[in-house]
Amino acid sequence: MTFAPSTHSVLLILNPVAGRRRRGLVDAVVRCVRDSGWTVDVVETQAAGDARRMAETCDATRYAVVAVAGGDGTINEVVNGLAARARTAPPLALVPLGTANVLAHELGLGSGAASLAEAMMAGREVLMHPGLAIDADGPRCFSLMAGAGFDAKVVAGVTAPLKRRWGKGAYVWRSLVEARRYRPVRYAVDIDGKRYEAASVIVTHARHYAGPYVVAPEASLDGTLLHVCLFERWGWIHALRFGAALVTGLLPVTSGYRVASGHAVRISVLNDAGESRRQPVQIDGDDALTLPVSIGVSSETVRLLRPQ
Numbered sequence: 001m002t003f004a005p006s007t008h009s010v011l012l013i014l015n016p017v018a019g020r021r022r023r024g025l026v027d028a029v030v031r032c033v034r035d036s037g038w039t040v041d042v043v044e045t046q047a048a049g050d051a052r053r054m055a056e057t058c059d060a061t062r063y064a065v066v067a068v069a070g071g072d073g074t075i076n077e078v079v080n081g082l083a084a085r086a087r088t089a090p091p092l093a094l095v096p097l098g099t100a101n102v103l104a105h106e107l108g109l110g111s112g113a114a115s116l117a118e119a120m121m122a123g124r125e126v127l128m129h130p131g132l133a134i135d136a137d138g139p140r141c142f143s144l145m146a147g148a149g150f151d152a153k154v155v156a157g158v159t160a161p162l163k164r165r166w167g168k169g170a171y172v173w174r175s176l177v178e179a180r181r182y183r184p185v186r187y188a189v190d191i192d193g194k195r196y197e198a199a200s201v202i203v204t205h206a207r208h209y210a211g212p213y214v215v216a217p218e219a220s221l222d223g224t225l226l227h228v229c230l231f232e233r234w235g236w237i238h239a240l241r242f243g244a245a246l247v248t249g250l251l252p253v254t255s256g257y258r259v260a261s262g263h264a265v266r267i268s269v270l271n272d273a274g275e276s277r278r279q280p281v282q283i284d285g286d287d288a289l290t291l292p293v294s295i296g297v298s299s300e301t302v303r304l305l306r307p308q
């Protein structure tokens with residue numbers, strides 16, 4: 001459905017430290033939108049948590065669109081803020097500045113300023129039910145995925161300065177470190193009451209992962225079904241095999257990998273193989289929760305804007 005703006009005003013929430021500070025892209029998008037006669041108010045975050053608060057409290061009668069310029073982590077904050085206000089939330093547009101920009105790939109957004117501005121002012125709406133992950137500390141929405149095991153440990157080991165300096169290279173380096181210190185931890189993954197076991201798991205409602213790579217071909221943001229990617233084997237050899245299959249597009253047909261689906265997922269540690277450390281859960285690419293975790297889909301919706 002094409003979105004019908006109630007005003008010609010955008011609130012643009014900018015994370016000034018996201019990605020590699022591609023401020024030029026943000027300025028170009030703002031120029032395009034203003035050249036079309038719209039107003040754009042740019043507010044910068046000062047710290048983690050600001051983007052969520054800004055999205056949750058902004059004046060929906062004033063802004064037809066909330067836009068976020070940042071990586072998937074800042075987008076996640078804004079999705080949490082918009083989901084909390086349910087029906088009064090304006091639709092969300094993106095200016096992708098991060099390392100992987102998975103949500104932008106999922107929505108088919110280009111990287112040019114003109115096309116991003118076009119989607120912001122006259123995009124098509126996708127009605128997304130955010131995923132909802134809950135650990136002992138409380139709930140957190142996700143727009144893409146929650147993961148436990150190998151990828152969550154990689155994410156937990158990549159600091160913001162490292163990411164800023166090395167971009168995707170920081171994840172490759174950390175993957176090698178994690179593969180080297182690998183222990184055969186087993187996770188119990190209960191999907192709608194049926195038990196699976198895995199060495200690593202990603203629960204997603206997005207097709208893509210780590211950028212343009214496909215992990216769950218049947219997934220869709222506007223569906224309510226969760227797709228559970230189970231890596232049944234791990235270790236040096238399998239880490240390389242899965243990594244190569246991911247970037248060549250062959251992961252969905254690789255042995256030792258499968259995708260199950262369902263509505264209620266619980267992940268817990270079955271056997272920690274003597275690995276006495278916290279078992280992290282990554283949410284949209286940020287280290288956010290700790291196992292055990294229960295995952296479902298929120299009853300609230302967030303409207304995302306994609307190109308026509």
Ligand SMILES: Nc1ncnc2c1ncn2[C@@H]1O[C@H](COP(=O)(O)OP(=O)(O)OP(=O)(O)O)[C@@H](O)[C@H]1O
Nearest residue numbers: 018019045046047048070071072073074098099100
């Ligand atoms: N002004 C800020 N200073 C520090 N951290 C911030 C600020 N604004 C947002 N954050 C936090 O920074 C984290 C990372 O941001 P984000 O994911 O947008 O960028 P990135 O890490 O560069 O990109 P990617 O996730 O694609 O690698 C998010 O968890 C967000 O909450």
